[in-house]
Amino acid sequence: MISPTKIQGIFTPNVVPFYDDHRINEGELRRYTNWLIEKGVTGLYPNGSTGEFIRISFEQRIRVVEIMADEARGRVPILAGAAEPNIDMVFQACKRYADLGCRAVSVTGPYYFKVSQHSIEHYFRELAAKSPIDILLYNIPQFSNEISLDVVKRLAMDCPRIVGIKDSSRDMPRFMDTLNEVKTQRPDFSCMIGCEEILLPVLLMGGDGGTIACSGVAPEAVMRLYNSFLSGDIAEAKRVQFKLLELIKTMFAAGNFPEGFREGVNLRGFHTGRGPQPMSPHEMEHFNAIRSKLACLLKECGFAEAADSCQTSSAKVDSMLERIRKRLP
Amino acid sequence: MISPTKIQGIFTPNVVPFYDDHRINEGELRRYTNWLIEKGVTGLYPNGSTGEFIRISFEQRIRVVEIMADEARGRVPILAGAAEPNIDMVFQACKRYADLGCRAVSVTGPYYFKVSQHSIEHYFRELAAKSPIDILLYNIPQFSNEISLDVVKRLAMDCPRIVGIKDSSRDMPRFMDTLNEVKTQRPDFSCMIGCEEILLPVLLMGGDGGTIACSGVAPEAVMRLYNSFLSGDIAEAKRVQFKLLELIKTMFAAGNFPEGFREGVNLRGFHTGRGPQPMSPHEMEHFNAIRSKLACLLKECGFAEAADSCQTSSAKVDSMLERIRKRLP
Amino acid sequence: MISPTKIQGIFTPNVVPFYDDHRINEGELRRYTNWLIEKGVTGLYPNGSTGEFIRISFEQRIRVVEIMADEARGRVPILAGAAEPNIDMVFQACKRYADLGCRAVSVTGPYYFKVSQHSIEHYFRELAAKSPIDILLYNIPQFSNEISLDVVKRLAMDCPRIVGIKDSSRDMPRFMDTLNEVKTQRPDFSCMIGCEEILLPVLLMGGDGGTIACSGVAPEAVMRLYNSFLSGDIAEAKRVQFKLLELIKTMFAAGNFPEGFREGVNLRGFHTGRGPQPMSPHEMEHFNAIRSKLACLLKECGFAEAADSCQTSSAKVDSMLERIRKRLP
Amino acid sequence: MISPTKIQGIFTPNVVPFYDDHRINEGELRRYTNWLIEKGVTGLYPNGSTGEFIRISFEQRIRVVEIMADEARGRVPILAGAAEPNIDMVFQACKRYADLGCRAVSVTGPYYFKVSQHSIEHYFRELAAKSPIDILLYNIPQFSNEISLDVVKRLAMDCPRIVGIKDSSRDMPRFMDTLNEVKTQRPDFSCMIGCEEILLPVLLMGGDGGTIACSGVAPEAVMRLYNSFLSGDIAEAKRVQFKLLELIKTMFAAGNFPEGFREGVNLRGFHTGRGPQPMSPHEMEHFNAIRSKLACLLKECGFAEAADSCQTSSAKVDSMLERIRKRLP
DSSP: OOOOOOOOEEEEOOOOOBOTTSOBOHHHHHHHHHHHHHHTOSEEOTTSTTTTGGGSOHHHHHHHHHHHHHHHTTSSOBEEEOOOSSHHHHHHHHHHHHHTTOSEEEEEOOBSSOOOHHHHHHHHHHHHHHOSSEEEEEEOTTTBOOOOHHHHHHHHHHOTTEEEEEEOSOOHHHHHHHIIIIITTOTTSEEEEOOGGGHHHHHHTTOOEEEOGGGGTOHHHHHHHHHHHHTTOHHHHHHHHHHHHHHHHHHHHSSSTTHHHHHHHHHTTOOOOOOSSOOOHHHHHHHHHHHHHHHHHHHHTTOGGGGGGOOSOHHHHHHHHHHHHTTOO | OOOOOOOOEEEEEOOOOBOTTSOBOHHHHHHHHHHHHHTTOSEEETTSTTTTGGGSOHHHHHHHHHHHHHHHTTSSOBEEEOOOSSHHHHHHHHHHHHHTTOSEEEEEOOBSSOOOHHHHHHHHHHHHHHOSSEEEEEEOTTTBOOOOHHHHHHHHHHOTTEEEEEEOSOOHHHHHHHIIIIITTOTTSEEEEOOGGGHHHHHHTTOOEEEOGGGGTOHHHHHHHHHHHHTTOHHHHHHHHHHHHHHHHHHHHSSSTTHHHHHHHHHTTOOOOOOSSOOOHHHHHHHHHHHHHHHHHHHHTTOGGGGGGOOSOHHHHHHHHHHHHTTOO | OOOOOOOOEEEEOOOOOBOTTSOBOHHHHHHHHHHHHHTTOSEEOTTSTTTTGGGSOHHHHHHHHHHHHHHHTTSSOBEEEOOOSSHHHHHHHHHHHHHTTOSEEEEEOOBSSOOOHHHHHHHHHHHHHHOSSEEEEEEOTTTBOOOOHHHHHHHHHHOTTEEEEEEOSOOHHHHHHHIIIIITTOTTSEEEEOOGGGHHHHHHTTOOEEEOGGGGTOHHHHHHHHHHHHTTOHHHHHHHHHHHHHHHHHHHHSSSTTHHHHHHHHHTTOOOOOOSSOOOHHHHHHHHHHHHHHHHHHHHTTOGGGGGGOOSOHHHHHHHHHHHHTTOO | OOOOOOOOEEEEOOOOOBOTTSOBOHHHHHHHHHHHHHTTOSEEOTTSTTTTGGGSOHHHHHHHHHHHHHHHTTSSOBEEEOOOSSHHHHHHHHHHHHHTTOSEEEEEOOBSSOOOHHHHHHHHHHHHHHOSSEEEEEEOTTTBOOOOHHHHHHHHHHOTTEEEEEEOSOOHHHHHHHIIIIITTOTTSEEEEOOGGGHHHHHHTTOOEEEOGGGGTOHHHHHHHHHHHHTTOHHHHHHHHHHHHHHHHHHHHSSSTTHHHHHHHHHTTOOOOOOSSOOOHHHHHHHHHHHHHHHHHHHHTTOGGGGGGOOSOHHHHHHHHHHHHTTOO
16 A cells, blocks of 8 residues: 655654564564554654664564554554665565555665765665655764755655655754755655654644654653644643653663663563663663663653652662763773 | 843844954944844844954954944943953953943853863853853854753853853754753753754744844844744744745855855945955855855845845856856865 | 684785676686685685675675685685674674684674664673684774774683784774783784775784785785785885875775775776666766776786776876866765 | 974974963973973974963963073974964964074964865965965864865975974874875975874884974983984884883873873973863862872883872772772763
């Protein structure tokens, strides 16, 4: 089911649940997928950075989308990450995700090597020419080659297959320019933000939505922000946006990304195990203190299932964190 | 006249007019100061980065503020840049600016050398303890040592003399955290943005205003944005914010900063000469093409005085720029 | 055949030959492997950055080593890149490479995500504890997380399986500190440089050798440098090192890395096709001019097979490059 | 005395002694200058980064050179830092330093603002055209705009007044290219390194010497390295270079640069006070522990005057440092 619907709203980049032996926990992934849909997120976004696509195998990435598409059964659109190591593998992924009825794929600029903007533009033009499925540019210069705004502009003008951008650069001035220079020329071009702290400012300025990792932990809150915005209750949207900031910061502070987000999901009642990147014992100690703080924050948000893990006062946790932090480099 | 008024609204970081022999053109600085006040900007901000404080002498920096304070005669508050090379010179500047009736000084983190956050905090605590005038932290990590949010938080809690921050980091997520972690604890702490592209989003989220260089070129437009925001006409504020984006981009693209802003001021009818950093002949050629584009943009904004310099079609200028750009490294 | 020989001398990070349909050209890889051994390089280094390990599939990486080990038949040691996306896949690769008789594997810090030094240390400790084959740390902070010198020191002291470092950071002061702080404590720890421009300085200061991409293009020259150094003819080693600098620079300037090095191999008589990262038509034009320059440089080095492709004067090529460069962003 | 002598050997970038009230301690500066000359350093280098030129006033910078020139009385050449905030002030400084008989001035690329390579080239061409004294380019991209190698090449070919480069970029591959692309074309162009860790490799490859901050602390050792090199005793030069590495690292680790180097000078029997950048109490504690370690290292080098301050075992200091470090951010 390739739908012509514009990509907008809140897409959830999900973590992948693993067993202890590092196999994907398919049952839990299904349960989690279902829960996200029931909580009302606009769409699903497997194989994003939150999904640690880079740390699992090609076959696992395909499998993650198969499971989620099967479980979603067309109830919500799926944006599938397809940032494969070369263009042949991207096409292979695109074909499979099209067959599975995904709405679009998202593709980062090449990673590891530095590559010229000329090559990046050429790369996306080749993709756009042959892809059987719509493409969302995924700009995340922290981790992979930036896709410059000039390149985005030319691709948007020339390539119908490229239907939008998900910008995780944390660069709001650039996002403003994108709205001004691209969206005005091609209004159906989706401008999605991949930076949770500025979801509301982006919506207020005309952005189409976001891929928001904390919507995988507190979908109720993120959807309340988004729906308040839609209904014109900006004060409430603002209240929730600010309320989310500490939660976001806490999850980013817990070990290597995305372990804090993974733990947030666990505190909501799932068993996602540990991710592929191991933590040192020192980091685990720090992580456990953060976990308690995270539980308290989630409890404050009204998520009773997290209450049991909120065992210590916030001040105690902060001092514990302080002490542990000093032992980390 | 040290006023207890909160720092908010639009403060204009002005360029300094020079004669050909590099002396400050005092008459033109007076005329320009007066014009800015008449156009309705909230306050003046001499010795910011736009004022190229780093490229003139200590005596010249003092002189710039003396002239402007004398011309302003208390009509608008003055925020005076005092980022001097060492703490003794900062105090010397602070004392003089207090005597001149300035509202506050702004001070960057140390520049050139990398300095620890511990030292930066200590530095501002010493300043705050002894300064005869209120201090605004000036965060501009592109050019000088970042003042981390943790340091800002502690300074805001402990130092009444430090009354706010002007954040030019272009980092909206950080600005959101500043509002959430500092302003909630100390509501009178001014959170001013120093990034023109995101003035409106910042205002919508609760920021107090901005130090906005293009308010020195098109004060009518920036004040219309700000006043529309104040009166609740968000649609108009949005229209102006987006309208300003191309003007801002064009001025940033003209030679080394702040030559484009300087030229904008010239196109409004002033004679500010050239700044202390010389341009190569190649760059002058590029600059002249940009100048024409800038004139056309200002003409479109309704500033008739710029019309004469808008001599070529926008397409012609763009192609000229393209040709020249290719000859630049 | 796991040999206890210390890793030293010149290891060649080879490009991978492809057919037009992107399959690995096995015959050419065999012929090239054999040629390198006959030219006298100390060892082979498949799946380095030059081998574009990140752009091919896991199965292809394994296959590259299988082919080269089969062709080498123990004549030279093989250092096999095993920077797989997760620890399970690294072990899988290690096991296979051990079975194939490789001397050691090289492993980068994790790429894409930023990871703490604590995690990186923990990661290598886990690898070292379980690997069936010796490990060389591969430090390349341009592309993947840096392995800090403090971490290198602790790993060298505690983990016999970790037998050395290949440092591609281009950071000679760090390399000096590595020699001083690690090698003095564990003399059998191999300190290999992965920066061609400073091979001789590194050897003179006590380094063990290098993984030198231009030894895949001009093995005669690099081995002459190395052997002159060994025999005490520093003047000749210096002459060759400086002679190589322009060749190195030219290959780095040709398109995205490692296309220039690939073309160098082609000019020596091989058919390596194009790499997985496509070039734009503009870049191809630039590339072809560089190719001619490269041919002339190789001809000057006495490699007659490159002479035919050296068609224009160096001045002509430089002016052509200049003209083309201006059309590139 | 403007001498046509080539700039080579070891130039000492000196710290400036201050009284507690931040005035320059002229007597101690004279005594220190004299001591350096007696210890045999090739030349003096006031107003370098070690001299914290950026943190003192224009008048103080001029005064520092006046004192040192007066004390040196032509016994050694003086290279005077003249990185003033604008070109008029640079000329003013150049004129004064020429009058004082300095050998040359060193000038960094502009700092604070980012400036195009075109402007940097133009800036140095203007300087070269009008300067009454020879100029050494000072490349230190950590703190000020890089002077690209292409710009260096063109300046070296066109401007007789520009007689060399002092490269503090820590980038040995770039230094190799400078030797290969500039010095081969203009053999009298001085290539001086400003990175202490790689002095010997640079000399071995054909560099002319260095501006070496630790030659202000242990001139005996640095001159022994240099003189051993000159006399062909490379083994001894190597021994000293490696011996110096820990001293260098320790001084860099002590507070903000250049406090560790300042303390090294104090341990040799001078009273240089504290620099203009204040340290926090936490940092002072750390600093004092480092001081003891530094004293022990200097004692080991045979400098008896430091012995009294070497009060604790190295292991104790290391553990103390470790504990303190954990309390610093």
